[in-house]
Amino acid sequence: MKIIKDLLTINEYSRPGLKLNKVQGVVVHWVANPNTSAKANRNFFENRRNGKSGYGSAHYIIDLDGSVILAIPPEEVAYHVGAKSYRSEAIKRLGTYPNGNTLGIECTHVDWNGKMTPETYETLVLLCADLCKKYNLNPLTDLYRHYDITGKLCHKWFVDHPTEWETFKQKVKEQMGGNMDKIAANKEQVKFNLLGKNYSFEGLIKDGKTYVTARDLLEVLGFTVGWEAQSKTVIVKKKD
Ligand SMILES: [Zn+2]
The missing domain is CATH 3.40.80.10 (Peptidoglycan recognition protein-like)
Incomplete structure (x- = not known):
């Protein structure tokens, strides 16, 4: 433009x-x-x-x-x-x-x-x-x-x-x-091996990049994931 x-x-x-x-x-x-x-x-x-x-x-x-x-x-x-x-x-x-x-x-x-x-x-x-x-x-x-x-x-x-x-x-x-809507429309299963363990998340592999949600990834790594709407911030904390 x-x-x-x-x-x-x-x-x-x-x-x-x-x-x-x-x-x-x-x-x-x-x-x-x-x-x-x-x-x-x-x-x-x-x-x-x-x-x-x-x-x-x-x-x-x-x-x-x-x-x-x-x-x-x-x-x-x-x-x-x-x-x-x-x-x-x-x-x-x-x-x-x-x-x-x-x-x-x-x-x-x-x-x-x-x-x-x-x-x-x-x-x-x-x-x-x-x-x-x-x-x-x-x-x-x-x-x-x-x-x-x-x-x-x-x-x-x-x-x-x-x-x-x-x-x-x-x-x-x-x-x-932008891209996020397109990702939602074309999602597939993306496999991860995280520290020796296998996982499969809904996501997308496109143009050399791998997309999965921050929540899916962080939660299996043992964090809790929250969202603060007012400031549009993802809040990640260690699980108690
Ligand atoms: Zn007018």
């Missing part, structure tokens, strides 16, 4: 330079202008600084070719979901000013239905997976369409095709799972 830093100049209308609070969601948009490039949309945001075309911007803009322009640093506020009123469900989850704790991604598209190129779609999956990992977000609950927050018909493709939206979130989840 290619991300090109092409930041807007700080200005009242599209890059206020305010610090973003803790990121609690990622909002997906369409640019609502078929076959325009990420660069053209970035420049549209930039030109808002003269005050003649209102407020609005986003952090990321995905091009038709799948490359990404970073227009606003992810530590700063962008004006992508501001509205006079918000859906009550969104207020419950994000508070009364969602611009203050969400990142915005604009997607280019090829027609007025909002259909994206395969390259744009693929990058959207990768970018959302990266951001969910970085900010510890759940792709099934913390990814939003602009529509989910304000009711605006945006990203139109995903509003008109709600099952595509569900599929998309699942793809982000799979992307975050």
Whole structure:
């Protein structure tokens, strides 16, 4: 995934330079202008600084070719979901000013239905997976369409095709799972001889690496294995 830093100049209308609070969601948009490039949309945001075309911007803009322009640093506020009123469900989850704790991604598209190129779609999956990992977000609950927050018909493709939206979130989840999901799907018995004793564990041998669970291996070596969910840490102790 290619991300090109092409930041807007700080200005009242599209890059206020305010610090973003803790990121609690990622909002997906369409640019609502078929076959325009990420660069053209970035420049549209930039030109808002003269005050003649209102407020609005986003952090990321995905091009038709799948490359990404970073227009606003992810530590700063962008004006992508501001509205006079918000859906009550969104207020419950994000508070009364969602611009203050969400990142915005604009997607280019090829027609007025909002259909994206395969390259744009693929990058959207990768970018959302990266951001969910970085900010510890759940792709099934913390990814939003602009529509989910304000009711605006945006990203139109995903509003008109709600099952595509569900599929998309699942793809982000799979992307975050990376190899581990594939391992679970292809598991086999892996034989070990540990200090002279034979064992067989469910696992996988792939690309010169042997995968088994830490629990299986450590428990037969005489340790107890626990899991601390909050810090996502495996806790290994000697058996009493
Ligand atoms: Zn939008």
